[in-house]
Amino acid sequence: MASAVNTTSASTLTGKRILLGVSAGIAAYKSALIVRLLKQAGCDVRVVMTDGAQAFITPLTLQALSGEAVRTSLLDPEAEAGMGHIELARWADVVLIAPATADLIARLVHGMADDLLTTLCLASEAPKLIAPAMNQAMWRHPATQRNVEQLVGDDWQLIGPAAGDQACGDVGPGRMSEPEEIFSAVAALFSAPSLAAAPLTTAPDLNAPHVVITAGPTREPLDPVRYISNHSSGKMGYALAAAAVAEGAKVTLISGPVNLPTPQGVTRIDVESAEQMHSEAQRLAPQAALFIGCAAVADYRAAAPAEHKLKKQEDSDTLTLTLIKNPDIIASVAALPAKQRPQVVVGFAAETQEIERYAQDKLQRKGLDMIVANDVSQTGLGFGSDHNAAWLLWRTSQGVDSRAETPQPKTQLAATIIRQALTLLSTKSLNKAAGHESSGESL
Numbered sequence: 001m002a003s004a005v006n007t008t009s010a011s012t013l014t015g016k017r018i019l020l021g022v023s024a025g026i027a028a029y030k031s032a033l034i035v036r037l038l039k040q041a042g043c044d045v046r047v048v049m050t051d052g053a054q055a056f057i058t059p060l061t062l063q064a065l066s067g068e069a070v071r072t073s074l075l076d077p078e079a080e081a082g083m084g085h086i087e088l089a090r091w092a093d094v095v096l097i098a099p100a101t102a103d104l105i106a107r108l109v110h111g112m113a114d115d116l117l118t119t120l121c122l123a124s125e126a127p128k129l130i131a132p133a134m135n136q137a138m139w140r141h142p143a144t145q146r147n148v149e150q151l152v153g154d155d156w157q158l159i160g161p162a163a164g165d166q167a168c169g170d171v172g173p174g175r176m177s178e179p180e181e182i183f184s185a186v187a188a189l190f191s192a193p194s195l196a197a198a199p200l201t202t203a204p205d206l207n208a209p210h211v212v213i214t215a216g217p218t219r220e221p222l223d224p225v226r227y228i229s230n231h232s233s234g235k236m237g238y239a240l241a242a243a244a245v246a247e248g249a250k251v252t253l254i255s256g257p258v259n260l261p262t263p264q265g266v267t268r269i270d271v272e273s274a275e276q277m278h279s280e281a282q283r284l285a286p287q288a289a290l291f292i293g294c295a296a297v298a299d300y301r302a303a304a305p306a307e308h309k310l311k312k313q314e315d316s317d318t319l320t321l322t323l324i325k326n327p328d329i330i331a332s333v334a335a336l337p338a339k340q341r342p343q344v345v346v347g348f349a350a351e352t353q354e355i356e357r358y359a360q361d362k363l364q365r366k367g368l369d370m371i372v373a374n375d376v377s378q379t380g381l382g383f384g385s386d387h388n389a390a391w392l393l394w395r396t397s398q399g400v401d402s403r404a405e406t407p408q409p410k411t412q413l414a415a416t417i418i419r420q421a422l423t424l425l426s427t428k429s430l431n432k433a434a435g436h437e438s439s440g441e442s443l
């Protein structure tokens, strides 16, 4: 219902240029309501329809509601004389497709430009949202699922689909999301919180994913006053926590001893040793949708820390310590039974050579969904620095995808990592909701 639309969203949309693509589904009749909601919020809306869409709703209806001529053809000299298709692609602040059929999704995935709508999608650099609508069997089909996964990987933001009664009589996932939900997704694009302004005072979103992050070094006691540790500053983990809050997540940071302020909106749990970090991780992981192990956990601890301060031995120049292995925290989280395991588990790897190969090996060995590999041989990057470069590797239904991130501020890299991890999370949630978890993704 239009009345469900909040006015704060509406005011941020004034003057925004929305290109609405409509393809051939019965849900096309709901596009009329989407146009109305956008227009009421002050948007400038231009509609492009595929040939098939016009069998479900007439261009005249959408023209009357948008106040603009509806475009239907790529090879239309008259329309092109008004605003050419490249100009139209550049005009858009946002491209929204609702409804999107299985066929249109497949064509977009392959970068086809065989009609006006697909051509505009290729030519536009604006953020793109897509609301699929199809029969539940078509939605569940592995081909559609593969295509949707690819589309999300290509930076399309998915809206829905919802599950329920379908026009064809089936019940299941594939219904187009309601116009109000689609409108809210568009509005959210213009009101996304910035990294600097974490939403501390806004009401908690009960649907926000819970992200648990380990950060900083651990301290392994030798006696009451001495310990083994490392130079980790915690900056990367803290930047990840801030970036996750900025994306609207509920964030818990399990932090080793660092000299950093807690980012706004983050719940911080301080620990010292790897064993303490391990037990907090085990306690919190079952509540987490996304778990990121960014801590530089000491691999070993003293087998028997001394109860009292160790005395310097006057008769010996050496001191022998017996160390034992610490638990591998991230591997044990990734190995939790399915019901307790966070849907996405992300680890880090510091390498000095053959980064991608070693990282891929670690991804498999630790049972992770994604790994961020740093080249620690580069001076001025990584440990203690404000900058970092990384390889991102993540599992897909087909194998492993990767991307190199050039040297950049840790805050920027953190935002990229969080977005990639959340994309992975939504793809997995989607597959789970569709009852279609591929073997490559169910670790």
Ligand code: C5P
Pocket (backbone or CB within 6 Å): 214, 274, 293, 294, 295, 296, 297, 298, 299, 326, 327, 328, 329, 330, 331, 346, 347, 348, 349, 350
């Ligand atoms: O095996 P390596 O230390 O290179 O793996 C690094 C990754 O594993 C990081 O994500 C780190 O947080 C995690 N890790 C862990 N527990 C350990 C050692 C590493 O969670 N004991």
